[in-house]
Amino acid sequence: MTTSLGHWRDHPERWPELADAEARQAVLRLLLRERRNSDAVFLRYLLDQEIRYHEDGWGYDESLGLAALLLHECGEAGDVWQLSEAKYTSFDTASGLSAFLLFPAGVAATLEHVERSDHPDRDEVAADLREHLVHDPGLDRERAARLAGLREHYSA
Structure with a gap:
């Protein structure tokens, strides 16, 4: 597997090679150092692969958290749906993935996006986001500060 982001960026035909968890984790580590906002589509793909991986097993692999962090950092409110799916893939992912990652555009903008949406999960996700805010x-x-702490954690 190549360790160059140039090999992967803008080459979706190569992305299926990242179905392998080890290869995907290596690319996520590269993206931790060199993520660009233009990587959002690629990051959505990688997070989707992490979700599928976690659907088929027990536990929480930190690569899911890293993929969620990197997508969160792109700051697009519409990513709330996929981030929510990632958090609630299983009991273990619900426990392991930080709830603040469900607010990629900040609290107000993300809540507004969800509440104005016609997404089928709108009511459930809006209630969940509000519940997180009550407790936090x-x-x-x-x-x-939380983003910086997670980046430091994954950089170690």
Whole structure:
């Protein structure tokens, strides 16, 4: 497997090679150092692969958290749906994935996006987001520090 992001970026025909968890994790580590906002489509693909991987087994692999973090950092409110799917793939992913990652555009913008959406999961996701805010009212204020902490964790 090549370790060059240039090999993967803008080459979706190669992405199926990343069905292998080890290869995917290596690419996610590269993206941790060199993520661009233009990588959002690629990151959605990688997170989808992580979701599929976690559907088929027990436990929580940190590659799911890394993929979610990287997609979250792109800051697009519409990614809330996939991030929510990732969090609730299993009991283990629900416990392992940080809830603040469900707010990729910040609290207000993400909630507004969800509430104005006609997505079939709108009501469930909106209720879930509001529940997280009840239990974690400092979530938006502490967002930057939490992101920095997760980046540090995955960089170690």
